[in-house]
Amino acid sequence: MFRHRTPKGSYECTVSGLRWLCERDVILKYHFRNWEPYSQLLKDMQYTQGGPLLDITMELGELEEVHLPHFVCLGTNPSLRNEMKILHVEEHGVSLEEVHEVTRFHAKILHPKFSAFSVILRLLSWKVDVHCELMLYLTVMKESLIPRLYLFPSNPGQIQAVDQQESKFQGTKRFPNTRPEQSFKLNSSFRLNIPCSTAINPQRIHLIHRDTTPSFFRAVVKMTGIDIEMELFSDDERTVWKEIVLRDEYYQNQGVVLGAGCPAESSLTGSPEQQLRSVRTEFVKRVSRPVLNELLDGLLQQTVINQEEMESVKVIAERAEKARDIIDMVLRKGNESCSRMINLLGELDPCLCSLLQTNSCSQPLGVGRPGRIDRQDGSTCSCCLLL
Numbered sequence: 565m566f567r568h569r570t571p572k573g574s575y576e577c578t579v580s581g582l583r584w585l586c587e588r589d590v591i592l593k594y595h596f597r598n599w600e601p602y603s604q605l606l607k608d609m610q611y612t613q614g615g616p617l618l619d620i621t622m623e624l625g626e627l628e629e630v631h632l633p634h635f636v637c638l639g640t641n642p643s644l645r646n647e648m649k650i651l652h653v654e655e656h657g658v659s660l661e662e663v664h665e666v667t668r669f670h671a672k673i674l675h676p677k678f679s680a681f682s683v684i685l686r687l688l689s690w691k692v693d694v695h696c697e698l699m700l701y702l703t704v705m706k707e708s709l710i711p712r713l714y715l716f717p718s719n720p721g722q723i724q725a726v727d728q729q730e731s732k733f734q735g736t737k738r739f740p741n742t743r744p745e746q747s748f749k750l751n752s753s754f755r756l757n758i759p760c761s762t763a764i765n766p767q768r769i770h771l772i773h774r775d776t777t778p779s780f781f782r783a784v785v786k787m788t789g790i791d792i793e794m795e796l797f798s799d800d801e802r803t804v805w806k807e808i809v810l811r812d813e814y815y816q817n818q819g820v821v822l823g824a825g826c827p828a829e830s831s832l833t834g835s836p837e838q839q840l841r842s843v844r845t846e847f848v849k850r851v852s853r854p855v856l857n858e859l860l861d862g863l864l865q866q867t868v869i870n871q872e873e874m875e876s877v878k879v880i881a882e883r884a885e886k887a888r889d890i891i892d893m894v895l896r897k898g899n900e901s902c903s904r905m906i907n908l909l910g911e912l913d914p915c916l917c918s919l920l921q922t923n924s925c926s927q928p929l930g931v932g933r934p935g936r937i938d939r940q941d942g943s944t945c946s947c948c949l950l951l
Contacts, residue, residue: 565593565594565595566579566580566593566594566595567591567592567593567623568591568592568593569589569590569591569624570584570586570589570590571586571588571589572586572587572588572589573585573586573879574879575879576881578853578857579720579724580594580596580616580618580633580720580721581616581633581669581670581720582594582618582620582630582631582632582633583629583630583631583670583881584627584629584630584631585627585628585629586625586626586627586628587628588625589624589625590622590624590625590626590627591622591623591624591625592620592621592622592623592627593620593621593623594618594619594620594621595618595619596616596617596618596619596720596721596724597617597618597619597653597680597721598617598776599613599617599773600776602617602651602653602658603773605658606651606684610686611649611651611684611685611686612684612685612692612750612773613682613684613685613717613719613773614634614635614636614648614671614682614683614684614685615632615633615634615635615671615682615683615719616633616682616719616720616721616722617653617680617681617682617721618632618680618681618682619679619680620676620678620679620680620681621678622678626675627675627676628674628675629672629673629674629675629676630672630673630676631667631670631671631672631673632650632670632671632673632681632682632683633669633670633683633720634648634666634669634670634671634683635669635694635695635696635717635718635719636648636683636685636692636693636694636695637693637694637695637747638666638668639668639693639747641692641693644685644692645663645666647685647686648663648666648671648683648684648685648686649661649662649663649683649684649685649686650662650663650671650673650681650682650683650684651681651682651683651684652677652679652680652681653679653680653681654679660684661673661681663683669695671683691749691750691751691752692749692750693747693748693749693750694717694718694747694748694749694750694771695717695718695747696715696716696717696718696743696744696747696748696771697714697715697716697717697718697719697722697723697743698713698714698715698741698743698744698796698805699713699714699723699726699738699741700712700713700714700738700739700741700794700807700809701713701714701730701733701736701737701738701739702736702737702739702809702814703733703735703736704735704787704814705735705787706787707786707787708784708785708786708787709784709785709786709787709792709814710782710783710784710785711758711781711782711783711785711792711794711809712730712780712781712782712783713756713780713781713783713794713796714726714778714779714780715754715769715771715778715779715780715781715796716771716774716778716779717750717771717773722774722777722778725776725777725778726777726778729777739809739813740850740851740852740913740916741807742805742807742849742850744804744805746804748771748798748804749771750771750772750773751770751771751772752770752771752798752799753768753769753770753771753798753799754768754769754770754771754796754797754798754799754804755767755768755796755797755801756769756781756783756794756795756796756797757794757795757796757797758783758785758792758793758794758795759793760785760786760788760790760792760793761783761784761785762784762785762786763783763784764781764782764783764784765781765782765783766779766781768799769781789811790811791808791809791810791811792808792809792814793806793807793808794806794807794808794809835899835902836899836900836902836903836906837895837898837899837902839902839906840891840894840895840902840905840906841895844891844895847887847891848884848887848888848891849884850916851883851887851913851916852883852913852916853883855909855912855913855916856883856886856887856890858912859890859905859908859909859912860874860877860878860890862908862911862912863890863894863904863905863908866904866908868894868897868901868904868905869893869894873893876889877889877890877893891905
């Protein structure tokens with residue numbers, strides 16, 4: 565359950581992706597609902613899910629606008645905007661509402677009346693392009709590594725379900741993997757290849773909506789002390805995603821690398837400002853939303869930034885843009901501030917800190933990669949440039 569009290573302004577929940585605009589103080593609460601009771605109804609209506617099902621209640625005031633998150637990729641087919649509707653789940657049935665405006669990742673409703681509701685899409689084809697999540701978890705055992713890779717349409721409710729399921733496994737940690745640079749077709753299948761693995765199950769996963777926890781690949785890798793290469797193939801055997809989990813990362817997860825923070829023997833050279841600048845691009849690419857939020861709190865507590873600077877960053881919706889703003893703000897403050905941010909990052913995310921050192925360059929890196937638009941969750945989708 566989420567509960568927010570906000571004054572006049574525009575806001576976004578970084579967990580659910582929900583955005584809202586209010587003209588005066590409001591209190592709203594909301595939670596994810598399971599799609600399972602409505603799956604057959606959607607099929608009968610010839611619609612499919614387009615985002616999470618959110619149950620929203622107003623405790624105080626009214627909203628001018630609500631922006632519901634969706635995962636449909638409009639870059640390959642902008643006409644899909646016309647096939648989107650808002651499904652309202654009410655006590656005595658369901659109803660449909662027109663969408664006022666559709667953007668890359670949200671559907672806007674004006675002066676909403678609340679219930680459990682979500683974006684749905686008319687089924688013109690089963691091969692709709694959708695933005696996807698890949699979540700990688702690794703369990704380090706005495707003689708084996710157990711990677712689990714989840715693949716599903718970008719749905720904050722499903723992300724939460726995966727996190728809750730994985731929290732039950734002792735010695736398991738999520739690793740900050742890169743995301744696909746393209747959308748995937750719904751109902752297509754994918755194959756995972758890990759050359760050093762002794763087993764991968766299942767052999768293929770179909771990208772479909774699931775009412776419960778999403779499907780995942782489970783692999784077994786012997787503890788050979790090598791980097792783990794992963795490659796995901798589409799049903800036409802094209803490579804759609806690649807990742808390398810470094811040996812130091814999974815050893816550190818098990819406690820083989822002792823101590824908190826960055827390793828003592830850093831691969832970065834130069835002053836703290838030069839070190840931080842050299843990993844700027846990788847930091848923007850890989851840092852997660854939760855780490856960014858904790859980093860902001862830490863920088864404020866250590867007086868690297870002030871309250872006004874913190875508030876100016878917190879309202880930024882896009883993860884990558886927020887990361888750029890934080891690192892650039894600290895870089896402008898000199899070596900002492902950069903040193904504090906490096907130490908904070910090491911405490912908050914040792915795996916990312918180690919990864920930044922491995923991927924750093926001796927020369928300052930550029931602002932970003934031209935030709936792609938950063939998504940709200942930090943991944944990129946080149947086809948969205950067609951919008």
